[in-house]
Amino acid sequence: MNMKFFYLSSNPDFNGKLLIHERSCPELPSPYERDYLGAFNSAFEALKNATEIKSNVSICPVCGCKEEIYTLRHLSKKASE
Numbered sequence: 001m002n003m004k005f006f007y008l009s010s011n012p013d014f015n016g017k018l019l020i021h022e023r024s025c026p027e028l029p030s031p032y033e034r035d036y037l038g039a040f041n042s043a044f045e046a047l048k049n050a051t052e053i054k055s056n057v058s059i060c061p062v063c064g065c066k067e068e069i070y071t072l073r074h075l076s077k078k079a080s081e
């Protein structure tokens, strides 16, 4: 299967979010500033897993799939209604 490896940044970005990165991301933090999340089919799956550990997580806008970010916004909008 086409699994990708994902990492969670240890340091929040300027929005206070911990970003999820794919291994090949140019913005991937150094090994001292990231935690290995695991192998998933998509960034969205990695996000679902990460939210069970931390509450303030978000998909990196550089390596994250735009469609997945859209889905996430759509879901969170529904949840707040």
Ligand SMILES: [Zn+2]
Residues within 6 Å of the ligand: 020, 021, 022, 025, 026, 027, 028, 060, 061, 062, 063, 064
């Ligand atoms: Zn990234």
